[in-house]
Amino acid sequence: MREHISDITEAVLVSIINAKRRLNQEIDYHSATWTQISFAVKLRDGYKCRQCGARLGLRVHHINPLNKGGTHLPSNLITLCRHCHSLRHKK
Numbered sequence: 464m465r466e467h468i469s470d471i472t473e474a475v476l477v478s479i480i481n482a483k484r485r486l487n488q489e490i491d492y493h494s495a496t497w498t499q500i501s502f503a504v505k506l507r508d509g510y511k512c513r514q515c516g517a518r519l520g521l522r523v524h525h526i527n528p529l530n531k532g533g534t535h536l537p538s539n540l541i542t543l544c545r546h547c548h549s550l551r552h553k554k
Contacts, residue, residue, distance in 0.1 A: 472503040473537050490535050500535055508542035520545035 479496055490496050501523045511518050524543045527533030543551065 472506070476500055476503055476537055497535075500537065500540070504537050504540045505542050507537065511542065512544035512547050513541050514543055514547040517544035517546070522548040524548050524551060 476499065479499070490500075504523045505521055510521065512521065522543050522545060524541050525533045525535075526539050526541055529535075533539050
């Protein structure tokens with residue numbers, strides 16, 4: 464069931480992101496669009512850190528950074544707790 468929801472959510476978010484890209488609009492991390500993307504990624508990941516399994520202080524992390532060609536698509540995002548997220552950025 465979760466994969467089915469994830470597939471539908473991914474398709475909806477891809478269309479939103481593509482529409483913003485066509486309009487040359489950035490996605491603000493305080494916007495409704497980012498809130499929807501973040502919610503979908505956390506839902507897909509079972510509301511837990513994909514690295515350690517923690518359920519508190521969750522963040523959505525770009526696997527491939529935006530400044531290196533990454534996107535806001537769910538396939539490039541992963542749920543991490545605050546601690547694991549900070550460790551990823553120290554690498």
